[in-house]
Amino acid sequence: MTTNDRVAWGRIGGLTAQARHGGHAMTAPARRGFLGRFLAEVDPECRLDLAERNRRAEAARRAHMLRLAAAILAPKSAHCGTSRVSAAIHADS
Numbered sequence: 326m327t328t329n330d331r332v333a334w335g336r337i338g339g340l341t342a343q344a345r346h347g348g349h350a351m352t353a354p355a356r357r358g359f360l361g362r363f364l365a366e367v368d369p370e371c372r373l374d375l376a377e378r379n380r381r382a383e384a385a386r387r388a389h390m391l392r393l394a395a396a397i398l399a400p401k402s403a404h405c406g407t408s409r410v411s412a413a414i415h416a417d418s
């Protein structure tokens with residue numbers, strides 16, 4: 326079996342699983358784990374009520390994503406002389 330064959334069969338398998346179970350359900354454990362990272366970051370001792378913990382964790386997650394976007398755009402901005410980082414950060418507001 327060639328590399329292209331394995332890639333094709335892998336894609337077929339992935340799409341079949343997604344069709345049977347739904348993409349959202351398949352990624353739920355990963356999303357819970359990812360959010361757990363931010364829950365632990367904002368309230369490591371679990372002192373806040375659940376709604377406040379979730380609100381803060383969501384804010385921490387959004388900040389993380391904006392930092393990733395800024396890190397990707399920063400080298401491009403320096404090269405092009407534009408302010409793409411600022412535009413990306415303000416687009417989320």
